[in-house]
Amino acid sequence: xxxxxxxxYIGKTxxxxxxxxxxxxxxxxxxxxxLGYVPLYGTYILGDVEDVFLTKVVKIQPLD
Numbered sequence: 001x002x003x004x005x006x007x008x009y010i011g012k013t014x015x016x017x018x019x020x021x022x023x024x025x026x027x028x029x030x031x032x033x034x035l036g037y038v039p040l041y042g043t044y045i046l047g048d049v050e051d052v053f054l055t056k057v058v059k060i061q062p063l064d
Contacts, residue, residue, distance in 0.1 A: 001057045018056040
């Protein structure tokens with residue numbers, strides 16, 4: 001997923017499917033506030049429940 005694609009979900013409640021450090025898929029339902037950037041780690045999605053690095057995202061599905 002690219003930053004441009006992820007920006008389309010800002011301000012929406014979404015289901016995010018992502019891979020953890022063991023390669024297993026995790027799922028979280030969260031309201032996406034904004035995208036952030038951490039040097040050396042990259043862009044991440046800032047949500048009300050959990051923050052997810054964009055490189056780990058498999059799929060985002062809007063729930064609104």
